Amino acid sequence: MTTVDHTRHDAHHAPTGHASPDDIHVHKSTSFYVKVAAALALVTAVEVGLYYLDIGKLFLPALLILMVVKFVTVVSLFMHLRFDNRLFSWLFYSGLFLAVIVYLIALLTFRVFDPTT
């Protein structure tokens, strides 16, 4: 169940008329959040299970994919970035992508991912 609260920024009353319909409070039911948390716990259990199982070359990509799934789920649903104004997404993800690119280049320079070094 989702209810939307438009009380915070009403475009009709904003002096500049820039109020965005995206900047709103999103209320989801408790059961929705519990289901998301249960899914996250399940993914964590799968991650730990993979640590003890031998799945060969699939191990690394599987763990990285599960990590990204958990990360995006928390950011999108618990931090409400999916329902919020896109400017917030730009601010956060630009910092994140900048960090990933800069440090990937740094690690590649030091040949961290080269098994022969």
Next chain:
Amino acid sequence: MSEATLTETPTPDDDGVVETADHGTHIEYTDDHGHPETTTGLSNNKLGMWLFLGSECLLFGGLISTYMLYRGRHTGTPGPAQLWDIPLTSVSSFVLLMSSLTMVLAVSAAQQRDDRQTIVWLSVTALLGSTFVGAQVYEFTSFYHEGVGFTTSLFSSSFFTLTGFHGIHVTVGIILLMSLVGIISRSEVPGDKAEVVELIGLYWHFVDIVWIVIFTLVYLIPA
């Protein structure tokens, strides 16, 4: 749907003199929570928090990269394979993940203006956060007893710096949560209460997502 309120507030001129309504007034639009509308239509506090979290990605990116670079540098001293206690770390990861659930329930309760539920969920979140920090202190202590201190090797230095910085962030979050519980109990929250809870919630969730990355890259993926 609520109406925005229009207030007329005398403003000081360049000399700091407040003129009366006869000579001019500053008209300030406020929403139903009492804070002024912004040119973007978005809350400046929330904008600032997201900008801060974006910059925090760079901080933790640097710490994680440094650990990745030095995780194999522990010649003659215990390394990750000898030290990690995956069951303990898995449980503490689960605890921190569940604290994100209780935090989002606190935000939801605050938006519905239910102070009692907000206080309950914030307190549970702080308790879960304290459990996580306790597990981290236990882990650090056990590593120390096994002869691995901060300056033992490049691996240990980068590991303690990374997880220590994260632990400090969790501790700051707990202090923020408990402070919020205190000021909500006294009904002394300045401005929009739901927004204050939401901002601290964003910080708390960020601490959780950083641990999601650390748990996988540091603990689960072998060096």
